Amino acid sequence: MRVRVDAEQCQGHGLCQMTAPQVFALREEDGHAYVLTDEVGSELSGPARDGADSCPERAITVE
Numbered sequence: 001m002r003v004r005v006d007a008e009q010c011q012g013h014g015l016c017q018m019t020a021p022q023v024f025a026l027r028e029e030d031g032h033a034y035v036l037t038d039e040v041g042s043e044l045s046g047p048a049r050d051g052a053d054s055c056p057e058r059a060i061t062v063e
């Protein structure tokens with residue numbers, strides 16, 4: 001599955017990273033989130049979706 005963070009929408013709350021640190025991290029320079037790997041394996045689909053659901057800005061898409 002592919003997981004993306006919309007950099008324009010991300011406000012750097014960090015909830016995705018707190019919810020799913022295996023999938024999301026925060027950039028040091030601006031605190032915005034990014035996805036650790038291009039392809040997220042099926043073993044991380046649950047955490048990826050939980051992280052997306054945690055985002056108050058709806059900045060994360062999971063396909």
Ligand code: SF4
Pocket residue numbers: 005009010011012013014015016017031032033054055056057058059060
């Ligand atoms: S929860 Fe949403 S707004 Fe907050 S850091 Fe993650 S992607 Fe950005």
